[in-house]
Amino acid sequence: MNASKQQDLQTVIAAIHKKWGANAIKKGSVNQTPDRLSTGFSGLDTLLSGGIIRGGLTEIVGKPTSGMTTLALKLITSAQEVKDGVVYLDLASAFDPDSATYYGVNLAEMILVRDGFENVAELLYDIVVSGIAGLVVFNSLPLLSSEQQTLLAHVINRAIPTLTQSRCALVLLSLAVPARRSFISQYADLRLHTAFERWLIEDGQVQGYQTVVTVLKYKGGNEGRKAPLRIMFDDKMAEADT
Amino acid sequence: MIACLLIPDLVAHIQHQDSDHDGKPIILTTIAGKVQAASFAAVQVGVRAGMGKNQAQTLCPNAVFLPLQDKPYIEATEAIGDALLDFTNKIEIISGFWKPPKKKPTTPAYPSGAIYYLDLGKLKQAEALTLAEQLQQELMTQFGITACMGLASSKFTAAAAVRFATPDAPKLIRLGFERQFLSRLPVSLLSLNKDMSRRLYLLGIHTLGAFARLPKDVVLNQFGKDAPFLHQLAQGKDTRAVAVRVVKPQESIHKLLDGPVEDQTVLDALFQMIGCEAAERLNSRNMTTQKLGLQLVLDNGKTIKAERVLREATSNAKLISRTLMRLITSVELSVGVVEVLVTVSELTTPVMQQLDLFGTPSLGQNRLSDLLENLTARFGDESFYQVIPLETDHWLPERRYAFEKADVA
Numbered sequence: 001m002n003a004s005k006q007q008d009l010q011t012v013i014a015a016i017h018k019k020w021g022a023n024a025i026k027k028g029s030v031n032q033t034p035d036r037l038s039t040g041f042s043g044l045d046t047l048l049s050g051g052i053i054r055g056g057l058t059e060i061v062g063k064p065t066s067g068m069t070t071l072a073l074k075l076i077t078s079a080q081e082v083k084d085g086v087v088y089l090d091l092a093s094a095f096d097p098d099s100a101t102y103y104g105v106n107l108a109e110m111i112l113v114r115d116g117f118e119n120v121a122e123l124l125y126d127i128v129v130s131g132i133a134g135l136v137v138f139n140s141l142p143l144l145s146s147e148q149q150t151l152l153a154h155v156i157n158r159a160i161p162t163l164t165q166s167r168c169a170l171v172l173l174s175l176a177v178p179a180r181r182s183f184i185s186q187y188a189d190l191r192l193h194t195a196f197e198r199w200l201i202e203d204g205q206v207q208g209y210q211t212v213v214t215v216l217k218y219k220g221g222n223e224g225r226k227a228p229l230r231i232m233f234d235d236k237m238a239e240a241d242t
Numbered sequence: 243m244i245a246c247l248l249i250p251d252l253v254a255h256i257q258h259q260d261s262d263h264d265g266k267p268i269i270l271t272t273i274a275g276k277v278q279a280a281s282f283a284a285v286q287v288g289v290r291a292g293m294g295k296n297q298a299q300t301l302c303p304n305a306v307f308l309p310l311q312d313k314p315y316i317e318a319t320e321a322i323g324d325a326l327l328d329f330t331n332k333i334e335i336i337s338g339f340w341k342p343p344k345k346k347p348t349t350p351a352y353p354s355g356a357i358y359y360l361d362l363g364k365l366k367q368a369e370a371l372t373l374a375e376q377l378q379q380e381l382m383t384q385f386g387i388t389a390c391m392g393l394a395s396s397k398f399t400a401a402a403a404v405r406f407a408t409p410d411a412p413k414l415i416r417l418g419f420e421r422q423f424l425s426r427l428p429v430s431l432l433s434l435n436k437d438m439s440r441r442l443y444l445l446g447i448h449t450l451g452a453f454a455r456l457p458k459d460v461v462l463n464q465f466g467k468d469a470p471f472l473h474q475l476a477q478g479k480d481t482r483a484v485a486v487r488v489v490k491p492q493e494s495i496h497k498l499l500d501g502p503v504e505d506q507t508v509l510d511a512l513f514q515m516i517g518c519e520a521a522e523r524l525n526s527r528n529m530t531t532q533k534l535g536l537q538l539v540l541d542n543g544k545t546i547k548a549e550r551v552l553r554e555a556t557s558n559a560k561l562i563s564r565t566l567m568r569l570i571t572s573v574e575l576s577v578g579v580v581e582v583l584v585t586v587s588e589l590t591t592p593v594m595q596q597l598d599l600f601g602t603p604s605l606g607q608n609r610l611s612d613l614l615e616n617l618t619a620r621f622g623d624e625s626f627y628q629v630i631p632l633e634t635d636h637w638l639p640e641r642r643y644a645f646e647k648a649d650v651a
Contacts, residue, residue, distance in 0.1 A: 085609055085610035085613065086610075087610075087613075097629045097631070097642065097643040098643070107628070107629040107630075107631065108553060109610065110628075110629070111610060111613070111614055111626055111627075111628070112626070112627040112628065112629060112648075113626055114625060114627055114645075115625035119621065120625075123617065123625065126617060126620065126621075127617070130613050130616065133610070
């Protein structure tokens with residue numbers, strides 16, 4: 001567009017603003033999609049429009065050995081691939097370096113935090129607020145008491161305003177308790193449920209297992225949809241045909 | 243002349259050195275309770291690899307059962323291989339430590355023994371026997387082990403001959419008599435697949451001689467493309483050469499201390515000195531190291547070993563010293579150290595790198611260090627850990643990685 005046309009356009013816009021107000025006409029902008037962090041499983045990524053939400057809380061609930069930790073480890077690998085700092089809050093002291101290495105986690109570029117619940121909760125706030133970490137995984141797999149859940153919910157509530165302004169993806173791994181609703185779930189932008197489905201047997205030997213991830217809560221839609229994940233023991237993991 | 247050297251109870255011998263079992267036979271078992279190796283006395287009464295623990299105990303009631311440790315065995319096998327270099331550079335270690343394959347485990351024929359093939363060159367019968375005797379003496383003097391030796395013109399015949407050898411009398415098969423010697427031996431000496439074993443059994447072929455007598459085209463038609471090679475072996479024709487042993491370069495620094503040292507400051511100073519010396523040696527050879535080994539001899543006679551694989555190869559004195567200091571903090575010293583041996587191995591030539599003007603670690607990592615610094619300033623360093631790989635292949639999970647307090651510096 002040449003200078004004279006540009007000037008004419010500005011004059012017209014100024015006239016419209018004067019007559020109809022500043023909101024009457026606006027400059028168009030590219031529709032910015034929320035920043036995502038890949039889960040490492042393309043089927044699940046498709047369901048979540050590219051991965052879990054950065055600047056938000058993702059809660060992964062399930063029973064132990066249902067693939068929750070594997071999903072978290074794959075998220076760490078994805079974060080490290082894009083040079084994001086990763087902090088793993090290991091409340092249960094159950095972090096397994098063997099599995100982490102197997103799923104491609106660079107252990108040297110990760111901070112592991114192990115402490116009592118109160119300290120870890122407080123640390124969680126500080127880490128999120130610092131805005132430095134690209135991914136924070138909070139493994140709260142032992143069942144939290146009501147008091148602990150309340151405290152954690154309070155910490156997350158305090159951290160949410162900063163979290164939404166940052167690129168940090170906060171992932172919470174919690175134990176699935178059907179009878180009780182988690183206090184924290186109200187703050188989650190995304191809730192995923194993992195459930196073991198079946199063993200994958202080849203040549204009479206167990207080669208891995210299939211787990212199903214159900215989207216329990218997601219602001220972008222697709223709630224209730226499922227993505228099967230194949231987690232192999234020997235080779236690399238594959239995904240089931242969706 | 244090819245020599246096949248068999249050390250049948252090497253594993254048990256090594257573990258015997260580390261423990262006191264009053265000369266009782268030693269049986270080494272896996273976590274699952276399967277026999278993996280046994281000392282010669284136990285093998286003589288019928289204990290075999292793959293056998294259950296209970297069965298082995300019935301056969302050898304006075305045996306001592308110990309868990310198998312693969313690392314000392316691998317080290318000893320390699321050390322023996324290095325010692326044999328004085329006789330020839332063509333050495334092949336055939337039966338190293340047996341690791342079960344991931345998917346379909348099978349029991350090996352003889353996993354506990356170490357087998358070496360040596361190409362002794364062109365020797366006359368008497369010369370070969372003299373050399374064999376010298377070699378056995380050397381192994382006895384240097385390692386305190388007895389070895390059986392089979393001598394023949396080819397690998398397969400030598401391996402078959404070693405079955406008839408004793409530590410006192412090597413078995414030599416004269417040139418031209420290979421086929422005659424092999425003809426009486428069972429066909430199972432060949433590494434046959436299941437189908438071929440079955441077919442041979444059904445055809446009533448039980449010896450190598452019977453198999454060797456089959457016409458070549460019949461063998462090919464009946465047993466497939468791999469069979470002609472086995473057919474040739476049965477006839478005593480084995481053209482496989484013994485590979486040349488490649489010696490991995492390494493540097494060792496040995497320090498004998500005046501008296502037992504427990505003081506960490508003194509040890510740190512010693513490691514700084516060793517680090518400088520190692521760096522000097524590496525730089526003079528234009529090499530970098532990626533693996534550091536530390537061996538400490540304590541005042542009570544015990545030896546402690548530790549090693550660390552570095553993320554990047556280096557010849558930096560400070561880095562080497564620091565790694566050694568970290569290594570010593572990972573071991574528990576109850577008494578003073580009297581001897582230190584540092585080995586720098588996995589030597590490689592330095593790789594050229596394009597340096598940045600203001601070379602810094604990756605952004606994420608750099609910022610993570612800042613975060614760690616801030617957090618430790620506020621919460622102390624008790625809660626923050628870094629996972630350090632140690633012996634990532636070790637069978638005990640707790641020996642593979644160490645959770646160390648995160649280093650802010």
